[in-house]
Amino acid sequence: MPTAIAVTGADLALPAQDERTLPAAVLPDLDRRPLDQVLAEVQVLLDQHGQLVVVCSGAAPAAVYRRLHTVRSLLESDRIALFRPELPPLGVAVLARQLRQLASCDLSPGVLASAGRLLTHYIHAGALLGSVARLDRVPVTLKAHAKSWMPGSQFAVLAHPQPQLVRLGPDATLAGPEFATRMVVAKGQLTSDWVTGTLAPAWQAQGLREVPLPAESARWWGTGKLIEFCAHLGDLSVLYQLVTSVRQTVCHWCGLDVIGDLCVFCSATPPDAEDPPPPDPAADGRGPHQRLTEGPARTRRALTP
Structure with missing residues (x-):
């Protein structure tokens, strides 16, 4: 069976992108349901799929993430990977769907x-906001804070990959992707056609789909008056080629094949990415200052191709 991809709310389980996209396993209300009930659900997923990747939004209550760690500890399982990317909620939902697409391929867990x-x-994720007075995820200038109190003010904000904030106007624009993407849009309590009528064409989005606004979006952006958007790679063939083009290594701790400098299942880093052992003063005739200045530089493998 393919690796299970789970999300912490039904609103993070976006509709399938294609016929191969696997359904998401939904683990709702983790901080409010009895622990034994959650344990039983996760154990069933492990029995059915072997490994489980749980994608959690950074806007989720801290109790949700603590519960996930508790479940992982009580099951004493290294077959559960917890992933909480630094993305707005809609971006998290898009990323979870991309993993669901790839789960149908011949990739190891x-x-x-x-x-x-x-x-x-x-992933390029942002939102059109009616106010930035409570926005703390993206740097906001004092001038922008002041203008956010003016009636009718709207702000275009890019949270990832590079933070950007501009007040909406005739020439307002955001730096977009330099590759072909699709876009999803989720509307909150804000009325505007700027995202679909101006931003999507400027970014040359090759497809646009509207989805329900994730429940945690208002908390993440600091306001319910928003329209959230996310541009992403949508074709499975492109995703697969991108992932398989990266050099794979074997985790020295759990033995799984991984890409990058971290095993998401056991959190181990390759030996050459860890801090080197302290030098032995008796190993050579150099003094302490000379050893510090001539010591080998630390290297890490790049995560991207």
Whole structure:
């Protein structure tokens, strides 16, 4: 059976992108349901699929993430990968769907879980906001804060990959992807056609689909007056080629094939990416200052191709 991809709410389980996209396993209300009930659900997923990747939004309550760690510890399982990317909720939902697409391919569990960190770099996520007074995820100038109190003000904000904030106007624009993408849009309590009528054509989006707004979006953006958007790679063949083009290594701790410098299942890094042992003063005739200045530089493998 393919690796299971789980999300922490039904609103993060976007409709399938194609006929090969696997359904998401939904683990709702983790912080409010009895622990034994959650344990039983996760155990069933492990029995059916072997490995489980749980994608969680950074806007989820801290109790949700603690519960996931508790479940993983109580099951004493290294077959559960917990992934909480630095993306807005709609971006998290898009990333989870990309992993669901790739789960139908011949990727090993370790490579599939590691792919989440790689694909994050190719997601452009932002929102059109009616106010930035409570926005703390993106740097906001004092001038923008002041203008947010003016009636009718709207702001275009890009949260990832590079933060950007502009007040909406005739010439307002955001830096977009330099490759072909599709776009999803989720409307909150804000009325505007700027995202679909101006931004999507400017970014040359090759497809646009509207989806329900994730429940955690208002908390993440600091306002319910928003329209959230996300540009992403949508074709399975492109996703697969991107992931398989990255050099794979074997995790020295759990033995899974991985890409990048971190095993998402056991959190181990390759030995050459860890801190080197302290030098032995008796190993050579150099003094301490000379050893510090001439010591080998640390190297890490790049995550992207």
